[in-house]
Amino acid sequence: MATEEELLERRREAERQAREARSQAARDAGHPEWADLPQNRSVARSLGVSSYFTGRPCEAGHIALKSTRSQKCEMCAGVRNPVGRPRLRPVETRTVWERRFQRAAELTIWHRTMHHLRSNGVIYKTDQKVEGDPSEAYREAARKTDATGKLHCVIYRSGRFLVRTVAD
């Protein structure tokens, strides 16, 4: 029967081997510096670090960093958003107007009636029925509102979505 001291020693040895395996995985992935990152999400969170490295493969077999926020493998996230396809910027880096106009676009698509933004950010619905995809027009309205500081709006004329300034 093992003494308490022997058990402790075995545990230390197992931990040392796990650390070494993780360092080796980081070197094999071509990123030895990953071994210096937190090894799990709770440590990463407590340190305020945006990614961590477990050293173990993800479900798809990647040895890669994981996002602290989503717990997702960064390689898998990259595969889902391949280069060349426009990626939505993360919500927090989009401007307030981009978010508001996107919401107006979604409501317009969903209800098939126009939705306008007021300068205080409130979205209101009109009775005007629409067809087609207004997303690009709403994005343009957001860009112009951001660039000029003057609220723009999307109007619907003869089956087209047009961007105009709001007469105040």
Ligand SMILES: [Zn+2]
């Ligand atoms: Zn993966």
